Amino acid sequence: MVLYDIRKNAYYDSVTLMLISKEIKQIEGVTEVLVGMGTELNKELSSNLGLGGEAIDGLSPNDFFIAAEVSDEQVMAEVVETVARLLTQKKASGDSVYRPVTLSAAKGMIPELNLAVVSIAGQYAEDEVDRLLEENIHVMLFSDNVSVEAEKKLKQKAVDRGLLMMGPDCGTAIINGIALAFANVVKRGPIGVIGASGTGTQEVTSLIDRLGSGVSQVIGTGGRDLKSDIGGLMMLQSFDALIADPETKVIVLISKPPAPEVAEKILKKVSETSKPVVVDFIGGDLEMIRKAGAIACISLEDTAYKAVAAANGKSADDFAGFEMSDSEVSKIVSQAISPLKPSQKFLRGLYTGGTLADEAMKLLGNQFGGIYSNIPLSPEYELENLNVTGKHTCLDLGEDQFTVGRPHPMIDPSTRTERMLKDIDESTAIVLMDVVIGYGSHENPAGEVADSVRKLKAKVGAPVVYVASITGTSGDPQGFESSKEQLEAEGVIVMPSNAQAVRLVGKMMHALAQKEA
Amino acid sequence: MHVKMIASDLKNYLTDSAPFEARVHSIFKDVINLIDHQGELITLISENKMMAPMTLQAPFNRSVVKKMVSDDIVMVTDSKISFKRLNWQLEFISADIWQADFETSALKFDSRIFIECADIIREALLINGDNGGLLPLIKVLEKQLQVEPSHMNLPKNNTYTEFIEEVFITLVNHLKNKEYEMLSNILPRFVGFGPGLTPSSDDFLMGMMITLYLESTINKQDQTRIREMTEQIYNSCISKTTTVSEAMLKNASKGRIASAHRNLIETIYSDCGDHVREKAIAVINNGASSGTDFLFGIYCAQRILLSRAFNR
Numbered sequence: 001m002v003l004y005d006i007r008k009n010a011y012y013d014s015v016t017l018m019l020i021s022k023e024i025k026q027i028e029g030v031t032e033v034l035v036g037m038g039t040e041l042n043k044e045l046s047s048n049l050g051l052g053g054e055a056i057d058g059l060s061p062n063d064f065f066i067a068a069e070v071s072d073e074q075v076m077a078e079v080v081e082t083v084a085r086l087l088t089q090k091k092a093s094g095d096s097v098y099r100p101v102t103l104s105a106a107k108g109m110i111p112e113l114n115l116a117v118v119s120i121a122g123q124y125a126e127d128e129v130d131r132l133l134e135e136n137i138h139v140m141l142f143s144d145n146v147s148v149e150a151e152k153k154l155k156q157k158a159v160d161r162g163l164l165m166m167g168p169d170c171g172t173a174i175i176n177g178i179a180l181a182f183a184n185v186v187k188r189g190p191i192g193v194i195g196a197s198g199t200g201t202q203e204v205t206s207l208i209d210r211l212g213s214g215v216s217q218v219i220g221t222g223g224r225d226l227k228s229d230i231g232g233l234m235m236l237q238s239f240d241a242l243i244a245d246p247e248t249k250v251i252v253l254i255s256k257p258p259a260p261e262v263a264e265k266i267l268k269k270v271s272e273t274s275k276p277v278v279v280d281f282i283g284g285d286l287e288m289i290r291k292a293g294a295i296a297c298i299s300l301e302d303t304a305y306k307a308v309a310a311a312n313g314k315s316a317d318d319f320a321g322f323e324m325s326d327s328e329v330s331k332i333v334s335q336a337i338s339p340l341k342p343s344q345k346f347l348r349g350l351y352t353g354g355t356l357a358d359e360a361m362k363l364l365g366n367q368f369g370g371i372y373s374n375i376p377l378s379p380e381y382e383l384e385n386l387n388v389t390g391k392h393t394c395l396d397l398g399e400d401q402f403t404v405g406r407p408h409p410m411i412d413p414s415t416r417t418e419r420m421l422k423d424i425d426e427s428t429a430i431v432l433m434d435v436v437i438g439y440g441s442h443e444n445p446a447g448e449v450a451d452s453v454r455k456l457k458a459k460v461g462a463p464v465v466y467v468a469s470i471t472g473t474s475g476d477p478q479g480f481e482s483s484k485e486q487l488e489a490e491g492v493i494v495m496p497s498n499a500q501a502v503r504l505v506g507k508m509m510h511a512l513a514q515k516e517a
Numbered sequence: 518m519h520v521k522m523i524a525s526d527l528k529n530y531l532t533d534s535a536p537f538e539a540r541v542h543s544i545f546k547d548v549i550n551l552i553d554h555q556g557e558l559i560t561l562i563s564e565n566k567m568m569a570p571m572t573l574q575a576p577f578n579r580s581v582v583k584k585m586v587s588d589d590i591v592m593v594t595d596s597k598i599s600f601k602r603l604n605w606q607l608e609f610i611s612a613d614i615w616q617a618d619f620e621t622s623a624l625k626f627d628s629r630i631f632i633e634c635a636d637i638i639r640e641a642l643l644i645n646g647d648n649g650g651l652l653p654l655i656k657v658l659e660k661q662l663q664v665e666p667s668h669m670n671l672p673k674n675n676t677y678t679e680f681i682e683e684v685f686i687t688l689v690n691h692l693k694n695k696e697y698e699m700l701s702n703i704l705p706r707f708v709g710f711g712p713g714l715t716p717s718s719d720d721f722l723m724g725m726m727i728t729l730y731l732e733s734t735i736n737k738q739d740q741t742r743i744r745e746m747t748e749q750i751y752n753s754c755i756s757k758t759t760t761v762s763e764a765m766l767k768n769a770s771k772g773r774i775a776s777a778h779r780n781l782i783e784t785i786y787s788d789c790g791d792h793v794r795e796k797a798i799a800v801i802n803n804g805a806s807s808g809t810d811f812l813f814g815i816y817c818a819q820r821i822l823l824s825r826a827f828n829r
Contacts, residue, residue: 009587011542011543011544011545011550011587011714011761012714013545013714013804015804015805017712017713017714017805018647018649018712018713018805018806019805021649021712034676035712036711036712036713036716037709037713037714037716037758037759039708039709039710039716039757039758039759040705040709040757041681041706041707041708041709041710041716041718042709042710042711042716044680045676045677045680045710048680049676061709061756061757061758061759061760062759062760110584110586110602176590177538177590178588178590185554188538475554
């Protein structure tokens, strides 16, 4: 049997690694062992030695691994114990990075610790979070599958203690400049963001960065916070925190439309603060927001524009156009659709970010006869059995029907690759996609999309148009520019935001209809 | 707290790029690596370590270092580095400057001295070197370059060298024949391979690169091609090896290496002499097999240069 000990982004000095390797080789019952960093060639060698496997395949060059072939369970236990002993020995002498494995050890190391990220199976999360709140520690609860009752109870406890309980299913936050879970490398600045939507928050914060401003805090609330059951407990709590925060000059709220009574409570609070508040209740009632004295937005991109303008003491008109000139847009549209055959009629939206998919459908509306989806805007456009034939479609690939037994498509883009190969055919005219980069995302989502497009060019006999936007910044590990280059090298039209990508697709669909007529 | 010494390349970099936010990448007893917004690795070392490119040396506050964790935020300006959470500041406005670039005017390449030096390094490798990395490939290297056999026993192949032997032979032949443009095919099959935080093949490449780089500078021959070659090696390693290794290869591709390594190289390109052995052993003692692999890279380049010199 083969044993693995894998430590992501763990660094030990070379002497430690060599020592481990030598000690393990000496254990009776160990026939082969390899200790090293997860570079491609080291992975290949482990495979040649019969020590390969899925656990090794997924490693990056900065991950440390031990792979050992052992005769039985007892030897395996001895190997684990030896590794732990040798690493602890080095830890005690201060020679390697110390990562505490329990809350009390972490608190012993950093007594002032006051925020914890919880990412465990949902059914165990309630007790764990309750314990953290009891110790006056703020919580970001990444786990889902936490009941509404538990969420309400935990959030109420957090409010009573003046703490944050972000989540459940909270995927994005940036606290005091530290990105948590799925988040982008965004400059520090005067804009405080509270988001009930993960990719929506990422899109807005990335655009704020690209517009030259930055964020003070980015607080996630979890998607259910603004429903009646929870009553917006965390959005209200976070709002108070940002009002009190001297670094926050402008507050941004992002959410799908809240329950009416929750919206009322939030907007009442908005009307009471002197700080400018920019609100995007995606597709919600703009007039209600304006009446509360807040700045209402028509898209995630518009939210970023208005927040940056407010931070600079200015106001901004609704941004519903393009960064490029009308003539450039017309040129792109006509060049893209002219090679299309009459049989190519349909739009395929293939999104990894749910809010971005939702925004795409809201911006496109029903002008082309409705868009079918697994998260439809109205029930008649519910996509049955995920059969896309003969209709415009827009899928949120992060929904449960695509993620059972596999990671979210932002982490594992193979879900989208499979759908692209399945759903794009000779009837497809335009494919619309998001590429979400940043911490937590796949190491090169743009490269994966580019690969799929290359394969499709060979497979589909018609010239399909690919339009994408990248949610991310230049500072992200995958790099905004490098992601853009990879997509453009395969002919994908990359727009500066999801909203502009959607608007461009709208223009293409119009032009296509005219061409057909 | 005041920094004792700062590398000139880091000083220039901070003058151009600071202020910015960086984060702690990795922490060891006497070394703290920071990584900045542009992916540059900045290294803090204690007074127990010797200077290297992109490094600053300061007294370590052990109780602070103990509390430090990966990803701690660090503010970097052109005069100080602040560990915000730990309330620890290192000021370097009055720090001494360590020149990261070689001063080559006093160096020379003399093939007669070079042979003597290569023999001493060979001996140091075989007596004091660690056989866990690429050193066992010395056998095939010497066979390829037709080095006179000696009475000393050569180390036996290990798991790593068995795997990489063919690629290594091709690499040596390309270098010997100055077929630098052919390296792009072979490097992806070589970089980032072997044990250690800086994999063995990268340490080897560093030693080999710096030796060829200096020879071309001293003899004023093939300088453009050698610089292109070292750049090519660095480009081949991007994302293919560890962050620490990538940073070291980047520095080596510009002719910059740690001072312990530099002391040895400077001796090789001067009068050689007995103190080469002592300096070679000092290099070997760096890391587990890292020092040996670096020295083996130097030895490989020495033999290649000698092979070319005698073929001429």
